[in-house]
Amino acid sequence: MPELNTSSLPDLVFAFLFFIMMVTSMREVSLMVQFRAPQATELQKLEKKSLVTFIYIGVPNREYQAKMGTEARVQLNDKIEEVSAIQDYIAQEKSSMNEEDQPYMTVSIKADRDTKMGLITDVKQALREAYALKISYSATPAVN
Amino acid sequence: MARKKRKVPGVNASSSADIAFMLLLFFLMTSSMDTDKGLPRRLPPPVPKDQKNNDVEINKRNLLVVLINSQNQISCGGEPIDISQLKDKAKEFIDNPYNDANKPEKEEKEVEFFGKVMCASKGVISIQNDRGTQYQAYISVQNELARAYNELRDEISREKFGKAFADLEDAQQKAVQEIYPQKISEAEPKNYGEK
Numbered sequence: 068m069p070e071l072n073t074s075s076l077p078d079l080v081f082a083f084l085f086f087i088m089m090v091t092s093m094r095e096v097s098l099m100v101q102f103r104a105p106q107a108t109e110l111q112k113l114e115k116k117s118l119v120t121f122i123y124i125g126v127p128n129r130e131y132q133a134k135m136g137t138e139a140r141v142q143l144n145d146k147i148e149e150v151s152a153i154q155d156y157i158a159q160e161k162s163s164m165n166e167e168d169q170p171y172m173t174v175s176i177k178a179d180r181d182t183k184m185g186l187i188t189d190v191k192q193a194l195r196e197a198y199a200l201k202i203s204y205s206a207t208p209a210v211n
Numbered sequence: 212m213a214r215k216k217r218k219v220p221g222v223n224a225s226s227s228a229d230i231a232f233m234l235l236l237f238f239l240m241t242s243s244m245d246t247d248k249g250l251p252r253r254l255p256p257p258v259p260k261d262q263k264n265n266d267v268e269i270n271k272r273n274l275l276v277v278l279i280n281s282q283n284q285i286s287c288g289g290e291p292i293d294i295s296q297l298k299d300k301a302k303e304f305i306d307n308p309y310n311d312a313n314k315p316e317k318e319e320k321e322v323e324f325f326g327k328v329m330c331a332s333k334g335v336i337s338i339q340n341d342r343g344t345q346y347q348a349y350i351s352v353q354n355e356l357a358r359a360y361n362e363l364r365d366e367i368s369r370e371k372f373g374k375a376f377a378d379l380e381d382a383q384q385k386a387v388q389e390i391y392p393q394k395i396s397e398a399e400p401k402n403y404g405e406k
Binding site for chain 1: 227228230231232234235239247248249250252253254256279340341342344345346347349351353354357358361397
């Protein structure tokens, strides 16, 4: 029986590897807050990942609780911040985008399901002030 | 001195497939392919500071107020209800099938594909929540309202085009959206009973 020629196998695998590298994005931030997404059914996919900015809201992880307290906080990039820092953060994210993309910027609010609405409203007000009007309440599909 | 032609030994490439596989596995593990899902909403633009109160007067019959208190209890149009009833209430309000005088007024609109239709597109659903409301309760309400809109849009799409709303073409979706525009207003929260 003739042996199968495997000399092109590395090339095939590399091509596949490049494909995976293109379509996936590495998780950029490490979560510093506890976050369990709320459940919903009428979900829509977020298009174009490059246009999406994330805001995480939740109770800080145990190792940060000594410093940050046990109340829900806002995480922007790799830092736990005050709500007042959101405007600068949005402006910064906006300026790093292409000019024609800026109106399509979407902010995904990833808030823990037990968060009080007071904080979320503050965040929403800050987003309004920063003219980031397209938002998405991140949620997971509910299992019935 | 005659130089001896030396043969360069070829690099043994038989393990490069294994190396590539290792890299591939590494990227498969560390990258997240999951797409983020959520409920998309549009916030109103900020109110200019010099402008004091520009509350648009909305006729009472065109407004459905959904209240969520700090105990996550829901009231819709003044009466306390359960979350499971909210969708049907909202549908009845948005569509106003029996031309109820207490539901949004209808107006004739010229819509592509449909021609002249009577639609109750003046209705606005207003969500008001307390600062102490749990986020999950708020999302559930948003979700039920979105479901009401989606079901109505699906119904009319099936009737007219024989397809679900999501399968329609862009122009058709736009027409259906014009009949049932999603109007959900999120008011500033009231602070009654936090903690």
